[in-house]
Amino acid sequence: MIGYAARRLVAAIPTLLLVAASVFLLMRLIPGDPAQLMLGDAATPEEVEALRRSMGLGEALPLQFAHWAGAALTGDLGRSITNGLPVLPLILERFGVTALIVLVAVGLAVLIAVPLGMLAAWKQNRPADLAVVGFATLMLSIPSFWLGLILLLVFGVWLRWLPVVGFVPFSEDIGAALAYVVLPITTLVLIEIGALTRMARAATIDVLRLDYISHARAKGLSEFTVLRRHALPNAFAPTLTLIGLVLGNLLGGIAVIETVFTLPGLGRLLVEAIFQRDYPVVQGVMLFVAAIYVAVNLFVDLAYPVFDPRVTAE
């Protein structure tokens, strides 16, 4: 198990290096002079030259990359062009908002989707199954911004139960903070529940066909015990892969939902930075998002043996 974890950790290093190199090169591939682009047409040649020097743009590309990657390793992702703040603290602050909403939403979605998918598989082709599959498909086909707007309209504008625009940090007022994140979380749960339910259902159907389920029933175990002890861990393993992908995706920014609910999250930071041509921020966010993606999937890989002990044996 320790060997497996170590192998997985080591395997993540080249991935991260490759990601860092791609992010770096992508920014350099944008046509034109980055310094000129950043400063805009109104800048004087002296200003451009000063920025070029401060960004190290005169150096050879590999050297530039080494400097940038080295600084990134120490947590220095440069400073924002628009407001001069260091990039990393900016990212971390915004990421806290996104992470809170995403983790709670995905956690709730899993807690609902897995039992629902298992129920559907257990009642395959019966009314309960058809109802679950219909609900999941409906949720899959609804665009997140539309669902978010409808929820805002109903609970914010018509019923006036929840606030419509804004965000309050949890450190200031927990009650108010909760009121602001209920709707985004609900939207995300409903959006993500569809795929997860379908995955849990498909995985459970495969597992329920296997002999060890019959074997468990032949021992006289109740259907609940058969499902919980014998079907759940085996059906959860493939679902876990999907959870990892979903989590990685969402943690990288839920720009649409953050925009609809005007939340100061990572997704909006990236979108704003792109509009403002704030290259250090764009670059930093991209690297950070990629690192989060790798980390989440590494975590999923490490959790896999808990559900399928055969994985470590390979």
Added chain:
Amino acid sequence: MIAPLLAVSDLRVGAKPDIRAVDGVSFSMAPGEILALVGESGSGKTATARAVIGLLPPGLAVTGGRIAFAGAPLTPATLRPLRGPGIGMVFQEPMTSLNPALPIGVQMAEGLALHTRLRGAEIAAACRAMLDRVGIADPTACLRAFPHEFSGGMRQRIMLASVMLLRPRLLIADEPTTALDTLTQAEVLDLMVGLTREQGSAVLLITHNLGLVARYADRALVMRRGRVIEEGAARALLAAPREPYTRALVDALPRRGPPAIPRPPSEPLLRAEALAVDFAGRRRFFARGRAVQAVRGVDLAVHAGESVALVGGSGSGKTTLGRAMLRLVPASGGRVLFRGQDITAVRGAALLPFRLACQIVFQDPYSSLDPRMRIAEIVDEPLRLVPGLGAAERARRTDAMLDAVGLAEFGRRHPHELSGGQRQRVAIARALVREPAFVMADEPVSALDMTIQKQILTLLRDLQRARGFACLFISHDLAAVGEIADRVVVMQEGRIVEEGSRDAVFDAPRHAYTRALLDAAPRLEALVA
């Protein structure tokens, strides 16, 4: 007369639009009796047994009849508490019948915790004792281990231990050893019969293998198309079958073919010299685990037109040797010679004549054919690589080949429209269409019913006589290969332990392992005697 333990009357099992899997089956079993339910795929034998324990696959349901256990009718409500201590079941596929996510100890303990007053340490002690009884070397370690750490035979022993721990009065064994090699099969069945005799359990043994019926069962029911067509004391029924279908089943048992025609000595076609194959051990962080020596310096020659059977149990290295001789697995030592030329290290285009001259028939006819291709396309594909062959000529040869395997009308169909036996005919046609000099058949019949096995073996033999290719026939079943082999080579632990003409090996085996293999294989001569 003792009251029957199990009484089934007029049982009907079906699926919705008028499919009758079991169509009015009645039988009864006495306590302690071993009853065999015999039939081929689709005869309804498994559905009958699964109906008894209420584990029919989704879609199938009992549509009529009565099942009584120990005098009381079985209903869904009365069945649950009986599952385990009343009726236990052993499944066919050892690779999927234990939960891969739970340690063996947890899976064994479940039944005891549910049905007995035993707790904690007592349960563990009972599990250890039972594992010891079924021949597991280290029961304490086994309880902590996961199923994937054991071989198929060992898993089937663990399965048996887990079921017999509850001392069921009726054990349903659904093809319990079909997935195991002949030797392991005999060991597991001996163990199963021994255990049930000790505990006085009755056994409902579902099998298509008449050899097992003769050896282990008291009574047998022969099923066909959902009905019982013949019933009687097992040995008497096999010695003098009344129904033509039963007779066909008995006739399908492997029988030794006519002795080989001695052939003039010739240059070997394909030859292994001190061939060795190692598989690298498990990768660790900085080093590798110990390598597995699958084949340890083997000399084997196959001559033109000859039929050689390579026999051994699971893990004996027979398949690896065959694949290494075809250059499908790299050799780690020794040489492979084709028509006298060393081809051990030949690569790329230079290897093409060898590749064109050698073909394989695989074991599993379900996964060895591409489901998206039509039969004619599958058979035609090898011809595309033959230089200078036009489309018309290819079509002519494909048709002729399909005709030769008895599938002339099947060219437009897809594999899923064919039965297992028909698919294996397609696999044979695909292998032979290029008129190879050498064909390797890796367990070509072990996934098929007995009567189909017979047909495929006969087909292979006839085609070989007519076309004169050499055949390396890999199998764990000595009896089956006896039908068509000129020469038999026995492998154990990566080495050849015995080699000789078929009759010499069958009549006077010199090595103990060969004798054990011969004893374990069901043969008609031994049954009716």
